Amino acid sequence: MSFLYLLWRNLTRKKVRTTLTLGSIFIAFILFSALLALKTAFSAGVDIAGLDRLITMHKVSLVQPVPIAYQNKMEQVDGVARVANAMWFGGVYQDPKNFFAQFAVDPERYLDVYPEIQLSDEARAAWIANRTGAIVGQPTADRFSWKVGDKIPIQGTIFRRPDGGAWEFDIVGIYTAEKGFDDTALVFQRDYLTESFAGIDGFTGWYVVRVSDPDRSAAIAEEIDALFANSPAETKTSTEKAFAQGFANQMGNIGTITTGILTVVFFTLLLVAGNTMAQSVRERISEIGVLKTLGFTHGQTLGLVLGESYLLTLLGGGTALALMAWVLNSFDLGGGMFPVLYLPTWGILLGCFLLLFMGFAAGAIPAWQAHRLTIVDALRRKG
Amino acid sequence: MTDSHSATQSEALVRVDHVTKVYSRGNQRIDVLDETTLTVPKGDFLALMGPSGSGKTTLLNLLGGLDRPTSGSVVVADQNLGAASDRQLAKWRSRHVGFVFQFYNLLPVLTAARNVELPLLLTKLSKAERRKRVKIALDVVGLSDRADHYPRQLSGGQEQRVGIARAIVSDPTLILADEPTGDLDRASGDEILDLLEALNREHGKTIVMVTHDPLAAERARRTLHLDKGRLVSEDDLRGRSRTTGDSVHEAVA
Ligand SMILES: Nc1ncnc2c1ncn2[C@@H]1O[C@H](COP(=O)(O)OP(=O)(O)O)[C@@H](O)[C@H]1O
Ligand SMILES: [Mg+2]
Numbered sequence: 001m002s003f004l005y006l007l008w009r010n011l012t013r014k015k016v017r018t019t020l021t022l023g024s025i026f027i028a029f030i031l032f033s034a035l036l037a038l039k040t041a042f043s044a045g046v047d048i049a050g051l052d053r054l055i056t057m058h059k060v061s062l063v064q065p066v067p068i069a070y071q072n073k074m075e076q077v078d079g080v081a082r083v084a085n086a087m088w089f090g091g092v093y094q095d096p097k098n099f100f101a102q103f104a105v106d107p108e109r110y111l112d113v114y115p116e117i118q119l120s121d122e123a124r125a126a127w128i129a130n131r132t133g134a135i136v137g138q139p140t141a142d143r144f145s146w147k148v149g150d151k152i153p154i155q156g157t158i159f160r161r162p163d164g165g166a167w168e169f170d171i172v173g174i175y176t177a178e179k180g181f182d183d184t185a186l187v188f189q190r191d192y193l194t195e196s197f198a199g200i201d202g203f204t205g206w207y208v209v210r211v212s213d214p215d216r217s218a219a220i221a222e223e224i225d226a227l228f229a230n231s232p233a234e235t236k237t238s239t240e241k242a243f244a245q246g247f248a249n250q251m252g253n254i255g256t257i258t259t260g261i262l263t264v265v266f267f268t269l270l271l272v273a274g275n276t277m278a279q280s281v282r283e284r285i286s287e288i289g290v291l292k293t294l295g296f297t298h299g300q301t302l303g304l305v306l307g308e309s310y311l312l313t314l315l316g317g318g319t320a321l322a323l324m325a326w327v328l329n330s331f332d333l334g335g336g337m338f339p340v341l342y343l344p345t346w347g348i349l350l351g352c353f354l355l356l357f358m359g360f361a362a363g364a365i366p367a368w369q370a371h372r373l374t375i376v377d378a379l380r381r382k383g
Numbered sequence: 384m385t386d387s388h389s390a391t392q393s394e395a396l397v398r399v400d401h402v403t404k405v406y407s408r409g410n411q412r413i414d415v416l417d418e419t420t421l422t423v424p425k426g427d428f429l430a431l432m433g434p435s436g437s438g439k440t441t442l443l444n445l446l447g448g449l450d451r452p453t454s455g456s457v458v459v460a461d462q463n464l465g466a467a468s469d470r471q472l473a474k475w476r477s478r479h480v481g482f483v484f485q486f487y488n489l490l491p492v493l494t495a496a497r498n499v500e501l502p503l504l505l506t507k508l509s510k511a512e513r514r515k516r517v518k519i520a521l522d523v524v525g526l527s528d529r530a531d532h533y534p535r536q537l538s539g540g541q542e543q544r545v546g547i548a549r550a551i552v553s554d555p556t557l558i559l560a561d562e563p564t565g566d567l568d569r570a571s572g573d574e575i576l577d578l579l580e581a582l583n584r585e586h587g588k589t590i591v592m593v594t595h596d597p598l599a600a601e602r603a604r605r606t607l608h609l610d611k612g613r614l615v616s617e618d619d620l621r622g623r624s625r626t627t628g629d630s631v632h633e634a635v636a
Contacts (some may be wrong), residue, residue: 001497006504013491013492265524293447294476294502295474297473
């Protein structure tokens with residue numbers, strides 16, 4: 001027999017009560033992990049956004065096209081290293097449920113501004129050489145079991161082909177990206193689009209600008225917008241971070257809601273776990289007196305109660321946290337909707353901290369009561 | 384004065400010297416023990432009797448280092464209990480004292496064997512050594528076949544025997560029993576008394592037992608009465624041979 005065994009037997013003394021409390025803690029930590037993963041997904045772009053990238057779009061909205069001719073002018077601006085263009089394609093693969101993003105781009109420029117994209121040299125060369133070539137992120141390729149060499153038909157919704165058929169893309173490469181960067185998109189040559197769809201060849205959706213000196217980003221953004229002031233298509237340039245933030249804000253203030261819900265949940269949980277511990281000690285005052293009679297010190301009885309409280313929260317919350325970390329980080333639950341649904345390391349650490357805090361907070365007062373109890377008083381108590 | 388026992392200082396295991404114990408509940412003072420003096424030699428089996436509320440448990444608690452006297456000194460096994468810290472007392476108790484309670488006070492969540500093992504958790508003994516000691520203790524009380532039973536699966540008499548096994552497992556210097564037969568029928572009570580007597584005679588254990596029951600007290604080597612905070616010994620006053628049988632004739636070591 002060990003102290004741990006004694007903790008365990010004390011904890012499982014009231015099976016129903018302990019099970020219910022364990023269940024509450026378990027569910028709370030499942031909720032905690034899920035909300036944290038969602039929050040991370042919504043703000044993923046914001047966190048990963050490169051400080052050296054600017055986004056230039058139409059002043060009115062992202063949906064308005066901007067002239068492709070801007071590209072050369074923007075590259076003249078002092079401090080601009082590279083400009084890439086991108087356009088939202090919005091096609092459907094077999095079924096609208098199979099959502100994933102598609103962009104029409106200039107491959108070389110695109111890969112230059114997004115070094116996060118990991119692509120083999122052969123794939124890179126093949127993409128640049130092949131007009132109907134497309135690269136696709138690993139999770140999406142896995143999702144539909146696509147391989148290099150496959151021909152993928154995608155129905156245009158914004159860009160319908162004159163013949164009414166689907167656009168066919170040759171998968172020439174499958175890319176990966178560091179965690180947090182959207183690695184689910186299919187990206188293809190804009191030339192394929194512009195040559196088959198009348199009227200779009202003079203335009204693109206937005207520009208991604210890489211600057212050589214991030215400290216000058218604000219000034220460069222102003223300079224770019226000044227170039228096209230008073231033209232029919234005025235621009236708005238912002239840092240990628242601000243751009244992503246604006247996008248995240250449209251999703252509602254997820255962060256505040258998440259924090260609010262979790263605060264309420266954990267406060268309730270603290271009451272539940274604290275009550276379980278308080279009752280558990282109240283029921284065995286005389287047993288604590290016996291332990292002290294046998295030679296257990298005040299400190300050891302405090303340790304027994306606090307240890308029991310930690311065991312309770314770790315068993316309930318620890319398993320939930322471990323389970324969610326494993327499930328979220330091993331399986332793609334986003335289903336294309338959330339390209340980056342995962343539990344970040346800081347979230348796991350925060351969860352562990354919460355566990356330790358809860359174990360302490362729920363057990364501290366009962367443990368102190370056990371500590372202070374004098375043997376004579378404890379033994380005089382019946383029960 | 385109340386204890387004319389002729390034990391010399393070196394043989395005395397317990398020396399209670401002019402001890403007073405006062406409880407205060409609110410502004411009320413309760414004088415429980417009044418200048419009590421008592422010596423218990425090694426190997427003694429002492430019965431403490433007295434009306435309810437006379438301070439028997441209080442005195443036993445002082446002997447076991449569960450509480451401290453208001454004034455006077457309690458020295459047991461060369462340790463001045465009044466002067467020791469809580470931590471020192473806890474360690475001292477685990478080494479020197481085995482307690483037997485009226486209501487057994489076993490932990491309901493542990494089996495008989497594990498209840499007996501409980502005091503050994505505080506020692507550095509190996510697992511095998513602990514198991515051996517638990518087995519011996521359960522053998523002594525005749526409950527080896529109930530080792531894996533939980534307290535609720537045992538009769539009162541059996542529970543008390545487990546309680547005694549727990550009290551002796553760490554081989555204490557002194558066994559203190561507070562009305563160990565108070566909750567038992569006559570037959571079970573007799574078994575417990577047989578056991579205590581054997582522990583005293585065969586294993587040489589020093590025992591102080593509080594009891595209400597004159598028949599139980601007769602098993603002891605001598606009996607003291609607590610009355611109005613003072614110890615009086617009819618036995619000593621009247622000559623020991625009359626009240627208790629052959630036990631008195633045995634020389635108290
Ligand atoms: N912790 C305590 N606080 C206040 N009064 C107490 C306490 N312990 C015992 N007493 C009082 O001291 C007296 C003696 O108690 P006790 O030693 O338990 O008597 P006995 O065991 O002889 O029945 C009783 O009047 C009891 O109420
Ligand atoms: Mg009593």
